[in-house]
Amino acid sequence: MTPSADEPRLFECATCGGIGIGENRPECCGQPMAATEATDAAVSEPSLETLLQTVFEMSGTELDVCLCVMEGGELTVAALAEQIGYDRSVVARHLNHLAEFGVVEKRRRIRPEGGHVYVYTPQPPEVVRERLRGEFLSWIRLATAQLDDLQREKVEAIADARTDERQWTVFQEQ
Structure with missing residues (x-):
């Protein structure tokens, strides 16, 4: 294809x-x-859920939180937790993770009655797409390095072996 x-x-x-x-x-x-x-790869096409879980460590719950913020505009943890029915601590944790990615913006707002509250605002879709793409490309670079290390370790283990035993067991023990 x-x-x-x-x-x-x-x-x-x-x-x-x-x-x-x-x-x-x-x-x-x-x-x-x-x-x-x-080529006809032995690897199947990943679902969006699999991609988000694998690359971004984003759970289904976090995806729900992300989509609600994208849809709802500026929201506080309390408002979002009430809207989607999740515990506030779960929503706060996921919103902070999404803010680290740059998918949502986190701002502190002073309340008229005193104190402050954090509000979360979605980034424009094109910004979200670019941020996720950049993180994905970084993940690919790191994954490729892991594969290169595996190949190097395998070759070195076989080359250093001074025995007639099969060396694939070296990788089963790790």
């Missing part, structure tokens, strides 16, 4: 094995990277 012209494509460096994602052909090691060929 070939991506359409406006979809990001996956590229790989023939020299170092680095991976790039984008609409335009990136360069690595002084050469243009080669587009990877789409």
Whole structure:
């Protein structure tokens, strides 16, 4: 399946094995990277829920909170908790996580009767999309490094083995 012209494509460096994602052909090691060929992958397409849970550590509850803020405009923890029926501490925890991502803006507002309250306002959809995309690309970079480390560890373990025993057991013990 070939991506359409406006979809990001996956590229790989023939020299170092680095991976790039984008609409335009990136360069690595002084050469243009080669587009990877789409194959029938053994990996299934992730659902939005799986993607959010895996990459952003976002639960279904947090997604509910996020969507309610996106829909409801400026809200306090108390108002949102009442609206969606979750405990205030759960809502506050999820809102703070969403604020870390930059999906919602957290501001302190002084109350006329004294004290203060935090209000949460959604960022525009294009800002949310870009923030999540940036975090996703960071996650890909880290995941790729993990795969590179696995390969390196496997090769080093086999090379260092001074036995006729199978070395795959090294990875089962970790």
